[in-house]
Amino acid sequence: xxxxxxxxxxxxxxxxxCVCLFVILAPSLMAQTHGTGALTGTVIDPSGAPVAFAMVxxxxxxxxxxxxxxxxxxxxxxxxxxxxDYHMRFEYRGYKTAEFPSATINENETMxxxxxxxxxxxxxxxxxxxxxxxAPTPSNNPTxxxxxxxxxxxxQVKGNPKAQALLxxxxxxxKVHQRLGLITIxxxxxxxxxxxxxxxxxxxxxxxxxxxxxGVTTVGMYFTTAYFAIxxxxxxxxxxxxxxxxxxxxxxxxxxxxxxxxILGEMAxxxxxxxxxxxxxxxxxxxxxxxxxxxxxxxxxxxxxKF
Amino acid sequence: MLGKLLIGFLLLFPPAFAGADSQWVLDQGxxxxxxxxxLHQFDGVSRxxxxxxxxxxxxCDFLIAVPVKSFDSGDSNRDLHTLQVTRGAEFPxxxxxxxxxxxxxxxxxxxxxxxxxxxxQTVQYKQIPxxxxxxxxxxxxxxxxxxxxxxxxxxxxxLLTMPIKNDIPVRVDLTWRPM
Numbered sequence: 001x002x003x004x005x006x007x008x009x010x011x012x013x014x015x016x017x018c019v020c021l022f023v024i025l026a027p028s029l030m031a032q033t034h035g036t037g038a039l040t041g042t043v044i045d046p047s048g049a050p051v052a053f054a055m056v057x058x059x060x061x062x063x064x065x066x067x068x069x070x071x072x073x074x075x076x077x078x079x080x081x082x083x084x085d086y087h088m089r090f091e092y093r094g095y096k097t098a099e100f101p102s103a104t105i106n107e108n109e110t111m112x113x114x115x116x117x118x119x120x121x122x123x124x125x126x127x128x129x130x131x132x133x134x135a136p137t138p139s140n141n142p143t144x145x146x147x148x149x150x151x152x153x154x155x156q157v158k159g160n161p162k163a164q165a166l167l168x169x170x171x172x173x174x175k176v177h178q179r180l181g182l183i184t185i186x187x188x189x190x191x192x193x194x195x196x197x198x199x200x201x202x203x204x205x206x207x208x209x210x211x212x213x214x215g216v217t218t219v220g221m222y223f224t225t226a227y228f229a230i231x232x233x234x235x236x237x238x239x240x241x242x243x244x245x246x247x248x249x250x251x252x253x254x255x256x257x258x259x260x261x262x263i264l265g266e267m268a269x270x271x272x273x274x275x276x277x278x279x280x281x282x283x284x285x286x287x288x289x290x291x292x293x294x295x296x297x298x299x300x301x302x303x304x305x306k307f
Numbered sequence: 308m309l310g311k312l313l314i315g316f317l318l319l320f321p322p323a324f325a326g327a328d329s330q331w332v333l334d335q336g337x338x339x340x341x342x343x344x345x346l347h348q349f350d351g352v353s354r355x356x357x358x359x360x361x362x363x364x365x366x367c368d369f370l371i372a373v374p375v376k377s378f379d380s381g382d383s384n385r386d387l388h389t390l391q392v393t394r395g396a397e398f399p400x401x402x403x404x405x406x407x408x409x410x411x412x413x414x415x416x417x418x419x420x421x422x423x424x425x426x427x428q429t430v431q432y433k434q435i436p437x438x439x440x441x442x443x444x445x446x447x448x449x450x451x452x453x454x455x456x457x458x459x460x461x462x463x464x465x466l467l468t469m470p471i472k473n474d475i476p477v478r479v480d481l482t483w484r485p486m
Binding site: 049052053055066068070073092093094143144145146147149150151152156157158159160161163164166167168170171174178182235238239240241242243244247303304 | 328341343346348350357358359360361363368369370372374380381382383384385387388390391392394395396397398399400402404406415416436438449450451453455466467472473474476477478
């Protein structure tokens with residue numbers, strides 16, 4: 001009887017293993033039935049940066065069939081091809097066309113073919129050279145569709161110089177805001193560094209004066225920077241989206257911080273000059289300055305880098 | 308009896324015998340521009356394209372129009388800067404026109420001459436390859452317009468004193484259906 005149970009258990013285990021193997025191997029078995037191979041790679045420019053939307057063409061040497069594809073924004077492309085030899089062509093305007101005479105695709109294998117495109121001195125010569133000013137076709141054809149055919153009214157096409165002027169003014173002010181903000185980082189950092197000689201036990205009057213002077217410069221530049229952001233025209237009908245929301249939210253931290261820090265600093269400065277140890281709310285000068293600096297730095301980073 | 312049937316048939320289906328125009332309408336259209344900067348990259352996408360094609364005497368003329376402000380890069384501040392730098396308030400609509408022989412509409416790859424009006428400039432691009440796939444009665448066209456900022460006299464905007472790349476390829480994905 002125990003032998004019978006043991007045999008039954010073995011059969012069960014074997015069946016279970018078979019089912020597991022089938023589940024694991026089924027996708028690859030199914031893939032093999034497709035009888036294709038893959039060709040993938042990355043197209044880069046001379047600096048090593050990916051070339052987005054470059055044209056990649058695989059031409060079967062056996063059948064002459066052409067398969068075009070485009071690289072993604074990361075410069076990569078992918079083909080699923082029947083086994084055989086393919087002539088590969090990589091092109092993008094402004095670069096010399098690169099070719100690969102014969103890429104062999106094997107069934108169920110992935111071939112990787114990366115290409116670096118060289119800049120073309122006679123830029124744009126072979127493909128897609130834009131010609132300024134319209135030629136006789138296609139826009140001059142009387143049977144061609146018009147914007148009215150698309151339901152676009154003349155009012156929608158008409159430009160609005162006032163709105164453009166508003167956009168121009170906004171961009172100009174925000175450019176100044178950006179530049180001043182970046183410049184403000186320097187005195188801000190110097191103020192934080194000089195705090196080592198202004199606070200604590202080993203301080204000097206010169207150290208405190210330098211720290212205070214740098215602090216005043218920072219605050220002055222900060223509020224000038226803020227002025228250009230606050231006074232930049234608002235564009236009606238625009239909802240705030242994306243990283244700029246974080247940039248604006250952080251202003252609610254570094255803005256009050258920039259008001260509070262010099263007030264607390266002035267109190268700490270006076271206490272030190274009287275030979276007292278910094279005490280009371282003045283002792284928050286350092287921590288508030290650090291939080292303010294961190295929020296300011298993050299505000300700069302939030303609009304400078306993509307996370 | 309047969310004559311009446313023939314006349315009735317001709318009355319019911321006159322375009323097929325008169326060689327009249329056929330028309331296409333853009334069912335779905337996505338245009339995506341790509342911007343590269345040393346610190347980051349981003350795409351601006353518009354799904355607000357409208358388009359129509361009219362075929363007449365073996366030639367098809369297509370027009371696609373997209374509002375400049377419909378491009379969304381995921382950041383309202385950046386989109387407003389884009390609108391400013393492309394003079395989108397003065398020239399609110401981008402138009403793309405192309406003409407092709409009706410017979411070419413059956414090829415898997417079609418090469419098109421494009422005329423693009425944008426930022427007050429008219430620029431022509433020659434022999435741009437597009438892929439064509441038929442899906443039932445619909446036809447899907449995909450490809451890339453290898454545009455550059457300088458084509459449209461746009462000064463490359465800078466971030467942290469570094470300008471963006473001159474290349475702004477525009478990925479086009481259009482699904483057309485017959486009217």
